[in-house]
Amino acid sequence: MIGGGYVGLVSGACFAEFGNDVAVVEADPAKLAALQEGRIPIFEPGLDRLVTENVAAGRLSFGSDIAAAVADAEAVFIAVGTPSRRGDGHADLSYVYAAAEQVARALRGYTVIVTKSTVPVGTGRRIAQIVRDTRPDLEFDVASNPEFLREGSAIGDFMRPDRVVIGTESERAREVMRRLYRPLFLIEAPILFTGLETAELTKYAANSFLAMKITFINEIADLCERVGADVHDVARGIGLDGRIGRKFLHPGPGFGGSCFPKDTLALVRIAQDAGAAARLVETVVAVNDARKAGMAMRVIAACGGNIRGRTIAVLGLTFKPETDDMRDSPSIPIVARLVEDGATVRAFDPEGTEQARPLLPGAVQYCQDAIDAATGADALVVVTEWNEFRNLAPAKLRAAMRGNVVVDLRNVYDPVAMRAEGFVYHSIGRPSTAE
Template sequence: MLKIAIIGGGYVGLVSAACFAEFGVSVMVAETDPARLDRLRRGEIPIYEPGLDPLVERNRAAGRLGFTGRIEEAIAGAEAVFIAVGTPSRRGGGHADLSYVFAAAEQVLAALDHPTVLVTKSTVPVGTGRRLAALAAARRPELAIDVASNPEFLREGSAIGDFMRPDRVVVGAETERAREVLRALYRPLNLIETPILITGLETAELIKYAANAFLAMKVTFINEMADLCEAVGADVHGVARGMGLDRRIGAKFLHPGPGFGGSCFPKDTLALARIAQDARAPSRLTEAVVAVNDARKAGLGRRVLDAAGGSVRGMRVAVLGLAFKPETDDMRDSPAIPLIEALADDGADIIAYDPAAMAAAKPLLPAAVRYAETAEAAIEGAAVLVAVTEWNEFRALAPAWLAARMQGRLIVDLRNIFDPAAIRAAGFVYHGVGRGSVSQLAANPEFEQDFEQDREFSDG
């Protein structure tokens, strides 16, 4: 049985560890945060990810997955050591902070007593693998340590499926041993004929940034088209459908909304822009994506205020959804944060609900915000309803039911989860995103149906 170590029991490390163990690999996770480690050892999963709890438990029970606070224990006999620690944006510049990566590498190199493959799973700037190889040669010249890059492409809320049934696996490896070890780890994917792309270190590192920036660009582009649709009376769903039917474009990530957030798109687009600037090959498109998305999120409060006639002072505003997208509790760069701050600054009485993210949201939102235990409780007596995250349970809220419970008649739907015609028929003033005209939807209801079928969580 192959044995590997994963340094870091956060989102990427924990999902990767559980999925590799499901492949039949022996995996030991090193986690230095005592509180997180204690929870993992007790069988508690510290992140919200559908399907992860039973996957971890099944592989722990089978003896293929373990957790330790000691690097030495984790890497003992490991044929590959994956670094899966955070690479947040550095304050003031947007460059990726690699301090955790190199701290982990130093600990691994100090404790190693056998040859191995050192693999970056974290998203790291171009050139990081080369620096790690130089560090390994300097620290442990007596050991044969190969360095490889194996970027992750995991969407929060869909991470297990993304790992077990990926579009592709990218491996940056320049020695035969590194290539052989990583091919062996991913051998179970041969059954579903998953492409495994073997490249050099720099190419693999850049693929992750380029892919995320391109997807973020699609999100940002359709948001700009949504603004244009509102101005000219078109409907963005029809525009997105018409674009997506072109196989060269595709329907994925053409879903208008309040702007992207989360752990990947914001930091990766900003990091790619900085990498390109430092290399004197600036990516103006990426820079524009960052600027347009930031402006969109900053303007969300004004969108609601304008819909309410200029102010929501003293009004009860129900906010449905806080996480940056459904099926996660991640609040990083969530559009809900600037939106709620703007509403609170205007004097709104805000009551919020999210199925998973309220505990994570409370430290990030104004103290005056109240939290409901259910969507129904949040809506009761509200003058304004603002939909921020497209959790499926919100789609089931019937217009007549809403009308019977809300005091006001204003709905601002930042995810287009409601049927405009049905909501308006129930007596509401409805403001969606990019829905300048509902006549197209009335004449072509398949637009709405196809749009929902093609929808993926479009924020990374």
């Protein structure tokens, strides 16, 4: 497994749990040292136990030497980063191609080289060419095996997947992948074999469709506020239609994270380059960017249009609960604008504080818990729906705060209970009469 980041570490640990011998190669010295010392550099529920147990069993190891790790491997997964290329939104494949060349130089015999990273259509063909150019003598195949892991539930997603997609044109490669995923065949998980290009595109199409569902319900939420409807009832009403489904119909401040923003933008660029513009996805990107930028204005408006000198508590900084991932989190533009407009921001996140520090303005005060953040605040904003925020008693919040304004961007509280406690309560997509 080339790359010990989120995808590589989770996938490597899960493959080891399947009974495979897995060597994870990590180039970052600090991250590698942490892994070798038994410290997990990311937060993912259950991952620490899985890593510890498989290291103890001798099935999982960590190192920096690609040659030693891949020399006798049957399959080598490339799981390095593919960030958006600065300036044009295309996926930056420099790490992928560099890894492919290093792997090619180190291999000794037939191996399946698998892209686990999210890569644009055509990447597999390019990797095959790089390997052929580097090692004309080498017998190999290339496969695409995109990951569909949700942060916060990644281990369950790997062990009990909705589907596994494997793109390759070689029966020999298919057999290697079948053996690797044998435990999933035993539980009859759907395993879909496709061509390279199909597998590569499937990942982008899946993430873009889910991002589109989120953006759709966010726009419906805005409409609900204008006409007096309840977005939760609308979402339930349409989600009961089996053709639509209930998932990803939760209104909020816009999607973030390591996948949706990057992958929607990459799909737009792939489609433009292919001469088949994906206009729906283009709109999703634009609407989501505008939504995240505009959320701070909801807070400012709820505070009477001026927050200079006010203290605002922010609950939740990561892009979603059960992760420490701050990448493209809605909290970043929200907090930046609040600080820019003169507010004192007191923030708390159960797992994301250290990741947030370099991304948020230096003036932000980081607190020990939710009540600490709320203490003395004129207004409170819920950005991430951690369960511990849902369980906060309104009376306890009211006692801690100086003011009574709550802007709930995740709709975690009951409007009636909040109003009964004396809060001026603002939520997303619910009628004003309930606030």
